[in-house]
Every structure is written in structure tokens, then in C-alpha cells.
Amino acid sequence: MVDQVLRALQPYFERIPSVSRPVGHVPFNQKLMWTIAVLLLYFVLSNVPVFGLDPSSIDIFQQYRALFAGATGSIIALGIGPIVTASIILQLLVGAGIIKLDLTNPDDRAAYQDFQRFLVFVMIALEALPQILGGFLKPNPVIAEQLGVSLSFIAFLIFIQLFIGGVLIVYMDEVVSKWGIGSGVSLFILAGIAQSIITGLFNWVTPPNAQMPAGIIPRWFWIAQNYGIDALLSADGLAFLMIQGGLLALMTTVAIILLVVYAEGTRVEIPLAHAAVRGARGRFPIKLIYASVLPMIFVRALQANIQIIGMVLYNRGITIFGEYVGSQPISGIMYLISPVRSPYDWVPSLVKSNPYFADLPTWMIGLHLLIDALILIAGGILFAVFWVETSGMDAKTVANQIARSGMQVPGFRRSPQVLERILQRYIPKVTIIGGALIGILTLVANMLGTIGNVSGTGLLLAVSIAYRFYQDLAKEQLTEMHPMIRRVLGEE
Template sequence: MSLKDSLEPIFNKLPAVASPEGHVHFKNKLMWTLGILVLYFALANVPLFGLSSDSIDLFESYRAFFAGASGSLMLLGIGPIVTASIVLQLLVGADVIKLDMSDPSDQAFFQGAQKFMVFVMIILEALPQIAGGYIQPDQALASTLGISIGAITFIIFIQICIGGLLVLFMDEVVSKWGIGSGVGLFIVAGVSQQIVTGLFNWATDSSGLPTGLFPKWIYIVQNVGADYLFSGDGITFMLVRGGILALISTVMIFLFVVYVESTRIEIPLAHSAVRGARGKFPVKLIYASVLPMILVRALQANIQMIGLLLSSKGITFLGEFSGSKPINGLMYYLAPIHSPYDWIPSLVRETFTSYGAPVPAIWQIVLHVFVDATFLIVGGIIFALFWIETTGMGAKPTAQKIFNSGMQIPGFRRNIGSIEKVMIRYIPKVTVIGGAFIGLLTLIASLLGTLGSTSGTGLLLAVSIVYRLYEDIASEQMMEMHPMIRSFFGQE
């Protein structure tokens, strides 16, 4: 008996959200999606019982694309789902696990394996944070309740695991009963909240300036002289600290992503049985969407977590940390770029001086940017290729869908092989170009910074996901009006 045959019965018994037996009406899908969104926001505001205020969030810098909220039931966010996807895609891509993703049984096995891996990752991401002392129990509460610190720690661990499971099943509900994916929905929710906070928050930062853009401008107008604002230092101050660069970057990313999402190659189709019935199959420039960027950043986040946990135990050969920020060694170069404070020399000097750490040399900063660029561009290509193969978007599954819908490519014989040959001309090449392009765009966005400190990656993901969600809604409405179109998408 093969490993697949041994594990398949176990995967089949894993708890799952039931799939709808028939077509789900568009209004019901919309209600399920909105309901899960409200539930997500509610759970993100439920604090972990027994958690000390001295706790440190290891993924604070990655909240824009890990979703969730520090100190809440949503502490892990989508981290376990994304990490499980990374591990499986690498194993399948390297042929360690041999699966044919065009085979429905292999697809079902992959999905079962991914769910099982999520369960494992929930534990593996929660335990190190507790064992490393980053998630700390409230000693005062323990003494008040008359129980041990270990009991409070165990209660916190159980809550974190429950939160991770809730995220997994909420994602399933959206995928099966709603519109789009839960992972994308949670990212958009988190980024949107950060942007609103970045515009209107009156709380002050360490420099005494309000965090929100509009309160910050009001404060500057009232307290800073015009002669300084129009000087060289004043212009730099307004661009970086005043948030003008972040505002420009945010608007540019929004417009550019919408433009790029609409860029596509359209392959003509004709119906084999209905004369005159024609259509087009669009191959977008960002064919694999921007979700592979989550996998790249998640890989970096997990590498950083390993370095941070080792550093907390006094093992510093990979680098030392100040809080959750790497300040030297290999971890410094592997850390993602989040804002101008990570690469503009004067701002880097200011940041590291506040940490009381040696300031990196210019060549070290340049190498840091180069390593992050390599991660994003090369990683974007690799994960984009893995993504289309594991989600049924490759040339062969796409050709099968077109053939099953009764469509064919004009000028070619009506068989799967002919359609697949045409798809092979476009899909792999566009996927590589799109993966590299979205990696480059993510790098530029990260270098410039964004409103609300969402990070360039987070904003890029949010804009692209919202655009795709808009297309999904339009598609759902079209299928409601024209039920025959559902057959092309393999829906009942």
C-alpha cells in the first residue's frame, strides 16, 4: 500500500465544511461572505484570556498579509494556512510527493493534506511563541484565580489553537458558500482597517506626531514654521514623516494594480455545436494573481521566526534582534523591506541608533535590498508556477475545462491536445512574466512605504484581491442571469 493510500482515509475523516448540494444563489453567497467578514472583525477584537501586556507579537511586521490581530483569538491569522500551502507546494513541485494535479483524486488528496498540514502548523506556530517567552501569561490573574502560571499558559495555547481552527473553517465557508476566498477576504479586511487608521488616528507615535495622516498635517500646520517646511530638511520631513510619499505611493499602487489587472491576452473561442457562438479566454498578465506574494513573504516571516527564537535562547550565529527587528547577521539580509526606514541611509541610521545597535554600512543596506528583490522576483516566479499547477490553472486543466464546455479554438481540431498546445504557448510564459512583474511591483511598493504602515505587499495584495472580488461578483451575477454559463466553470 502506498503512502497516499494510507493517508487518504485519515484525510477524508478530517472535519470539513459541507459543500452545497446545488447552486447557491448570488444573494446567499453575498450574505455568507458578509457574515464571515463581520465574524472575523468580532473575533479579532476578542482578547486572549490570561495574556500579559508584556507579550510580543512575532508577526507584528507581517500583519498586513497574515491578517489577524495581536493579542486576540486571531493571533495566528492566516499564517498556518499560508505556511501549509508553502510546504505542500514545495514538496509537490520538487516531486517529493508525486501528484497529478489534473487528476480529481490527486486534487482531493492535496486538499486533504493541506488541511492536515494546517492543523500541524497551528501547533508549530503557537508553541514556539509560548516556549520562547514571547507570549506570556498574566501572573496577577494566575494568583487571583489561585492557579499556576502553567495552567494559564495552557489556556492561552488552547485559545490560540481554537482561533487558528476558526480561521481555517471560515476560509472554507467563504470558498464553498461565499464569493472569492476567505484568505483574501481577511487580508483585505486587515489592510482596510490599517489604511483607515493611517488616515484618521490621533494617537501619537514615539516622535510626538499623530499617527494618522490628516491629524498629522493639522498638527504640522499648527506647530511647525513655514520657513522650515520649505527648507531642504523640511521637504524631506514632509515627504517621509509627513506621509506625502506614503500617500503618493498608495495612490500610485492602487491605480497601477487596477491597470495591470486589466492587461490580458485573449484567446478566441468558438462553440463546436452552436454556429456563431463565440467567446474569449483571457490570460491575464498577473495570471497567478498576487497571492504567491503571500507565500514569499510568509516564507521570509517563518525564517525570521526561527532566527528570533534562536536569538532568544542566546544562539546568535544567524543574527541578533532588537524586539522582533533583526539588527545584524544573516537575518538582517533576509528580512523584508517594509518602508524607507529600511533602505534610506539617514533613516536607517536613525532607526538603528534608537535600538542602540551598530549602524549598517552602505554596502550592507544595498545587499539587504538586493536580497529582498531576489526573494520577491525569483520567489514570485517559482510560487506563481507552483500556484497555477496546484489550483488547476495550468495549461492541461484549462484545456480540459474549455473542451468540456463545448468550446474550441478556431482553426484547430476539437480535441484536448490541440487546445492544450495553444495554452502551453501562453500560460507558462505569462505566469513567469507576471510572477517577476508582481515581485518587482511589490519591491517598489515596499521601498516607498504606504499609508497606515500596511507595507507595500499588503496594499498590493488588498487592491488586487478587491479587483478580483469585483470580477467574481460580476461573474456570479452573469451566471445568475445566464445559467448555461455555469457549465463552462464546472458548476451545477
């Protein structure tokens, strides 16, 4: 029923403007130019404030800012949230069979993409409106008085600005995906997290109600000036250096970077040979983290949307699901399913140092950690499987791509069905193992903390995106020097 409605509406979805695909090969220099131009535009937009927004407004995405990109109070405050949320909803509908589409069929894949674009625009409105109607993004009464208009009119202007910013993010993502290198979503995440890490290392500003500078390196200078060597070498002093001094976050960040790079380089390689060109050989790599770290974006995006619902309900006086202080849940089921981001979220003594958690039972702190672990690992597996099936990375689609390029596995008959059976031995297993592994790495990074409070999820994303961006650059340069390779890769 749903897929019939979808097909009936497809002619209308096709009319939604989109960035046209390039005809033929786009030179490497041009791709690089488009990528840099969109990145610069992203940074410019992240510094354009929303007109009419009251300073007391609450950023409900603050805890997920590393994942959703964008910037608090800017016109792109929604970031990539609508894109990710729309993708989650559509993957769940297709995966559950509610929408019956064969994504190996070009017509069905086109219908999927058209509906996804429409759904993204719907999600832009649905993520902006609750923040305004729920009282999180407040219109500034001073500006309303100066302009002689009502607060409702200012609230409408805020919605329009957020909607325009969300639409700009969508089309910037399309420009990078079709004309640039990699994807816009990945580029925006990497840019935001890299900025947070640099700020977390070198920020000399001391936050309000704090003694030490925000950046780790300035914090070390402050500690050296205010603490003696004997005090620092004591048990309490070492604990102070590890937690407040940022040493644990620094070591965790370095360790996670090395582990992700190692995991990205771990692969099973299937030998290939060209059926028509003697001596033309290659290998198809199946990486351990086959679905990349994108499943973690979906997991955290799902959590973020649940938290938003909880915040809206609490703001309306419904406290059955939990209470909030700002954007932080402090009780109920919303607290239990909120992400763990640092030792202050799971070490009982550190958790209870927060006045809002002083009377929190220790068993509830442990249950919070256990639930987050289950969400990350189970969610990593589930969304990894969905992503592989819906993004054309499954055994059947890959086998058809290899067969079309003229390649085959030496010693086996040249047939997509044969290739599919060979790939089926590896891809499903690697997808599940990789999804679970990325969930475990995310959990460990979150438990120990990271530089700039980018969260373990954000750090894993940044490292994986940077690694794959480097690989994309190398591939683009290789195909530029050897045009024949583009045919093997199916790009022409």
C-alpha cells in the same frame, strides 16, 4: 515513499471534519449573505482577547500582520499563517517530486486537499507552541495568582485559545470558498489591510514618544499649526513633508493602486466558439498577473517563518544567526533576509537614525536591499509557477475545462490536446513575467512606504483582491441572470 505513506493515511485524513460543498447552484444573495456573515464574525473574533496573556508579550508576526490578518493579542492572532505555511510546504513537496501526485487526476487532487487540511492543523500547533515555549506569549502571573493555578496551566489555556482561533479561521475560509464569494483567506487579508489604511489616514491619536498624530491627515493639520510656510518650502522642509509628513507614502499608495489595476486589466484573449451552438462565442483571458499576487503571500510567509526560527534561537541564547530587539532583527543573516518596508530600511541616513543601526556599515544596508529584491523577484516567479501547477491553472487543466464546456478555438480541431498546445504558448511565459512583475511592484512599494505601514506586499494584495472581488461579484450577477453561462464556466 512519502506519497505511499500519504495514501495509506488518507482514510484518516478524510475523517477530519470539513465544510460540505453545496449541492447545485447557490443563489447570489445567499453567497453574499455568507460572505458578509463570515466577515462580521472575523471582526468580532479579532476583538476577542486571549485570556491570561501578559501585556508584555511580543507579537512575532507584527511585521507581517498585513499579510497574516488576525489581530495582535486576539484568539485569531495566528491569522492565515498556518494555512499559507501548509500550502507552501505541500507545494514544495509536490513541486520537488517528493510527493508524486498528478493534480489533474481527481483522486490525487482529493488526496492533496485532504493532506493539506491535516497539515494546516499541524501548523496551527507548530506556530502557537514556539511562541509560548519561546517566551514570546507570556502567561500573566497576576491572573495565575488570582485563580490559584500555575503559570504552566495559564500557558496551556493560551495555547488552547490560539488553536481554537486557528481552527475557526480554517473553517471560516472553507465557508467563504464553498458557500460565499471569493476565498476566506483573501477576504480576511482585504479586511485587515483596509482597516489599517483607514486608520493610517484618519488616526488622531499621538503614539507614545511621538510629537505628531499617527494618521496622515491629522499629521498635516499638526504640521500646518507648528511649521511656517517658509520652513516647509526649504529642502529640509520638503524632505520632512515627504517622509515624516506621509506625502511619499500617499503618492506611492495611489500609484501602486493604479499600476495594479492596469496590470490586472492587461491580458491576452484567446477567441472561443461553441461547437454545437452557432453564434455562441467568447474569449478566454490570460492576464498579465496570471497567478495573481498570491506568490507574494508565500514569499513573505516563508520569510516570516525563518524569522520566527531566528527569534526562538536568539531567545535561547543562540546569536550566530543574528540578534533581535523585540521582533526586529538588527544583525546577522536574519537582518539581511528581513523585508524592506520603508525608506527607513534602506536609505543609509534614515537607517542610521535608529540607535540600533548607528554603526551599521553602508554596504550591509545595500546588501540588505539587494537580497530582499532577489527574494521578491525570484520568489515571485518560483511560487507563481508552483501555484499555477497546483491550483488547476496550468495549460492542460484549463484546456480540459474549456473542452468540457463545448468550446473550441475557431479554425482548430476540437480537442483538449490542441487547446493545450495553444495555451502552452502563453500561460508559462505569462506566469513567469507576471511573477517577476509583482515582485518588482512589491519591492518599489516597500522601498517608498505606504499608508498605514501595510507594506508594499499588503497593498498589492489588497488592491488585487479588491479588483478580483469586484470581478467575482460581476460574474455572480451575470450567471444569476443567465443560467446558461454557468454551464460554459463549468459550474454545473
